[in-house]
Amino acid sequence: MGHTTPSPTPRIRTAALLVAxxxxxxxxxxxxxxxxxxxxxxxxxxxxxxxxxxxxxxxxASARGLWRLQVWVRAPIAFTQLIQLGIAWNLRDASPALSGVLAVTAAVVLWGTLSPGTSTLLREVDEAAHDSPS
Incomplete structure (x- = not known):
């Protein structure tokens, strides 16, 4: 039967756009x-x-991969957002506004990338890719 590739959810699109x-x-x-x-x-x-x-x-590349629902992107995105949270923490006194923008952006990206719904969708896409004949 026909196999349809799922499209990214709004939360995945938001995370991918922010990473871009x-x-x-x-x-x-x-x-x-x-x-x-x-x-x-x-x-x-x-x-x-x-x-x-x-x-x-x-x-x-990670933003593009997330938009295309590729599983590998989660690690580099999570790593860079954790670094960004550390930078936001260090800037909290020197530039509270920039610190806030960095922290909120990182939180939204982590939520969009690591949330259970995203995990389930990425796992399904990955399993379908491995199960389909090449």
Whole structure:
């Protein structure tokens, strides 16, 4: 019989979009670091920018994977959101507004990625992919 691929739920779409926005923001930081290039810190600026671009690529690939209901994305997304919660905690006194945005965003992404409904859907999609003949 015909097999239909489920579509992402609104909570998964929200989490994927937020992760994509985070990835674009990190890439923007990489560009800004390159634009602020000074003669005495060329190597540092280039290496930092390369790190930002690699990290942004991981986030964007994870957002795409989550949108496509791929199971592998949960680990890198959860890891990056836990780091983001730590950054939010460290910024709580210096920049309460930014801290709040980072914390709320990370919480929403973790909820959208790790909630029981998402887990069930991803498990079903993964099992269907393994059961289907190649």
């Amino acid at each position: 926005v985070e990835g674009l923001a990190i890439a923007a930081f990489g560009v800004l670091d390159l634009l602020d290039l000074h003669r005495d810190r060329v190597v540092l600026a280039v290496v930092t920018s390369l790190f930002f671009f690699a990290y942004a690529s991981l986030l964007l």
